[in-house]
Amino acid sequence: MADHKYQGGCAHVTVYADAEPIDNHECHCNVCKSVTNQQTTHVVFFNHAELKASDESNMKRVPFNAANPDGPLEICLCKDCDAVLMLDDRQKRIRVAVPNIMGYNPAPPAASYHAFWDPSKGYPKPDDGRPVYDGLRPDFVWPPGA
Template identity: 70%
Template sequence: MSKYTGGCAHVHVTASAEPIDNHECHCNVCKSVTKQQHTHVAFFNYGDVTVDHPEKIKRVPFNAQNPDGPLEICLCAECGAALMLDDKQKRIRVAVPNVMGYDDAAFPKATYHAFWDETKGYAKPADGRPVYDSLRPEFRWPAGA
């Protein structure tokens, strides 16, 4: 059963479960990639996200400052659309709903703010959700494959 679908006309990405983490990300890498001050990000267990045409995916490092890091941006080789973040360690797959072809309104609202840093020059979020300088303290990375 599909809970969430995204992607583009050439590659469809499907999540079959709820996110294991769902936050507004304030990290510099997300800012650089999305050009947004903060970005709604949903982590899924790796096996809960499937792709119908993996042969049509072009992979690029998520963090240009750490090109050997574990996350890669998956792009459609035909149209260049951002599809998902893929974890080389096979722990998670990541959706950025408003950038990766999902219906952002269909996703659960982000439950907290992650990677907020007072040196970034804007006010601390005051929408009632917790604000952390990293992921929420109780988050545990799933085991990889």
């Protein structure tokens, strides 16, 4: 039984949120494809302070985007087992969960739309009834950083 509304992580570090996500999409970007080896990735954004880890001192950080290692997102890994725990924003705007990779149980709800779909990638446009955008949903507003 989970202690939190949404919970993931590994045997060494629990990552959790009791707040609702601020964004929840199926990502089609090339960086997610290269990091996850998935055609699309269910990505969930939380306000930075609302996705927490039980032991941040037991996390090592690596760049999320190998082509832009100084970019804002870092992948947080468990120092003990190398489990992927979360993405952390150096600007302290968001923290990101990928439920199927980060062991979420309970998991956030299914993605509400498709983000970063690009017709030049050579596969059909999603037709599952959810909106499809070439970026984040038009009404998404980045939270202020710290």
